[in-house]
Amino acid sequence: MWFKHLHLYRLHDASTLDSEQLETALAEQAFRPLGGTEARRIGWTTPAGRGSDRYLHELQGQRLMTALRQERILPASVVREEVDERVEVIETQESRKLRRQEKQAIKEQVYEELLPRAFVRSQKTDLWWDTRRNLIAVNSSSRKRAEELLDLLRESLGSLKVTPLSAQTLPIRAMTTWLNDASSRPADMLLGDQVELKAKGDDGVLKARQVDLDGDDIQQLLESGRQASKLALGMEGRLRFVLHDDLAVKSLAFDDALIDEANQADDGDDAVLRMETDFILMAQTLGESVDRLIDWLGGEAQSSSVSATDLTATTP
Structure with missing residues (x-):
């Protein structure tokens, strides 16, 4: 249940659908297996798998839904x-x-x-919708796959106005500053041991893992004009992650204390309750962490226009 990646989106003009209406809307776009000549198909499936017939789980304003994508692999x-x-x-x-x-x-x-006759590959992708923050996050390493899932949600709801979450300070600028100047780092920021540095010219990208990011080697590269396009960070007591220059958050690793809290919860060996317990703890942690991350980046940038992502589905 614990998400590994986040592509974050700000929801505008939030839908007023209640959970029952949304459940019905998702069921109408439920996944159906591929036909013989179809190359790919996507639809909603039950987050809890075969142990449940619910397409939506909503707890304390936190919504969880899951898409299933199938495609035929023909080299x-x-x-x-x-x-x-x-x-x-x-x-x-x-x-x-x-x-x-x-x-x-x-x-x-x-x-x-x-x-x-081609092999069929199936892939599930989870979506978290924080109705209190008007925030949507897709658990995918691929921006393209995240947009595909948003298209499915848009088709299910009839319209969906979202824009990629953005901050006042560009992540690449903030990450470079944090590496350059230790005093610029927020007090609750944990610096990791992984970085990707881009050159301004055509010198390519330098990737480093398990290194001292405050060491002389990294500092010399920064002095040569390289900028941090990916940076491993953490928040004390919450999680560790790799921040990307497009504000994607990847390689999430939740704090052991949080995992222990979830494991100690009494679920009565109910698999659905177990999933919901994990989900609400994760969603609360992620919501607070995203808020803090945006604070680190100087606050949220205000979107003045509707992007290409903000489309209304039309019925033929």
């Missing part, structure tokens, strides 16, 4: 090999070179024929 090399064989046969039989359009038609035919 390009397999398609290419089959296309090459068919092209060679036709060119030999007809004593001519096939045109580009003809090869493309063969490729499309091969793809359609092989797709039903």
